[in-house]
Amino acid sequence: MPRFLLASDSLKGTISSAHAAELLAEAAQAEFPGAEVRRLAVADGGEGTVEAVVAAAGGELRRVVAHGPRGAAAEASYALLGDGRALIEMAAASGLPLLAAAERDPRETSTFGTGELIADALDQGARDITLAVGGSATNDGGMGCMRALGVRFLDECGRELAGTGADLARVRSIDASGLDARVGETRFSVMCDVDNPLLGERGCARVFAPQKGATPAVVEELERGMASYAHVLEEASRAGALPGGGFRDGVLPGEGRRLFDAAAPGMGAAGGLAAATCAFLSAEMAPGIECVLDLVGFDRMLEGCDLCVTGEGHADAQSAHGKVVSGIAARCLRAGVPCVAVVGGMDADATELLAVGVDAIVPTVIDVCAIDDALARAEENYRLAASRLFSLLRIGGGLDETSRA
Helix, strand or coil: CCEEEECCCCECCCECHHHHHHHHHHHHHHHCCCCEEEECCCCCCCCCHHHHHHHHHCCEEEEEEEECCCCCEEEEEEEEEECCEEEEECHHHHEHHHCCHHHCCCCCCCCHHHHHHHHHHHHCCCCEEEEECCCECCCCCCHHHHHHCCCEEECCCCCECCCCHHHHHHCCEEECCCCCHHHHHCEEEEECCCCCCCCCCCCHHHHHHHHHCCCHHHHHHHHHHHHHHHHHHHHHHHCCCCCCCCCCCCECCCCCCECCCCCCCCCCHHHHHHHHHHHHHCCEEECHHHHHHHHCCHHHHHCCCCEEEEEEEEECHHHHCCCHHHHHHHHHHHHCCCEEEEEEEECHHHHHHHHCCCCEEEECCCCCCCHHHHHHCHHHHHHHHHHHHHHHHHHHHHHHHHHHC
């Protein structure tokens, strides 16, 4: 009997990763009774990552009270995975979905709650912490997060700043002497699927701040503030005042100390939170999907399988670059296992997936309809697509047997 591995991303707003695996499993068993079906919940480091990893790999979902993007206290959760490991989704405390549309203003938001989650994980004994940084509501350069861990950001009069986006331009010096000492005992990894630098046309303010409620005028205000903040970080790095040092390979002559580099790829992730984790926590940057696949033991689950079925809500040109489908397809290609993607919808550029290891793409929507109708019928359409896929596999297998006879 065939062995199938079912590992789809969620179809945002309609079908979770775990439920997609359930629907695929039902269709597989209907066409191949007795087949071995292995299921994995997966994500790419954005919203839903903690849920997917806990569902696939076990662990404890820990709930704590933390400050949200605008300072209101609310319950947030992260995962304790055993062996001193923790997985924190920054969107749980500092994410855009936590704010109503009228509340979204990256000048007023902070990553302080994310720092509180890190501090709680340290309290629980975690010494290997992975941060998923997708979906942020912030553009504070990570100041809020670092403040929660003991760093002080000071204005020209030596007064401590709150650490919001509006404070970026006011930072004149940094006092990291109060940084939680346990940080030095802890390995930090950041799931990052963007290569945007901190500043410039591809920087966090100009690319991502408009999605977080910033007008064109506010974008430029944040860009000027981030440039000023980056200068302070660079000077602090040169003076040896940043515990992490930064991300650049270059070092000060004769000192062997790494320097902070605002232009390094990925520093603009999560409104500059990635830059702060490198500067203060010595964090390592890694593709989100690769981190997740390692955490859930994907390669082990793939062993001995005849087919892997993955997918996502909408396949387009971005799907082939660091997303769930392309990450899984690449591992299937290396392992010599065929890979099929079941997707909610697709455009012409989705065929780029065929060059990175996807053998076939199966859309769930096969008729012209309004987007609202497609979303309302998402589960029905997904069931039908799963059924089409496995019935075709059964027919194909029968034809193969006939040709060999």
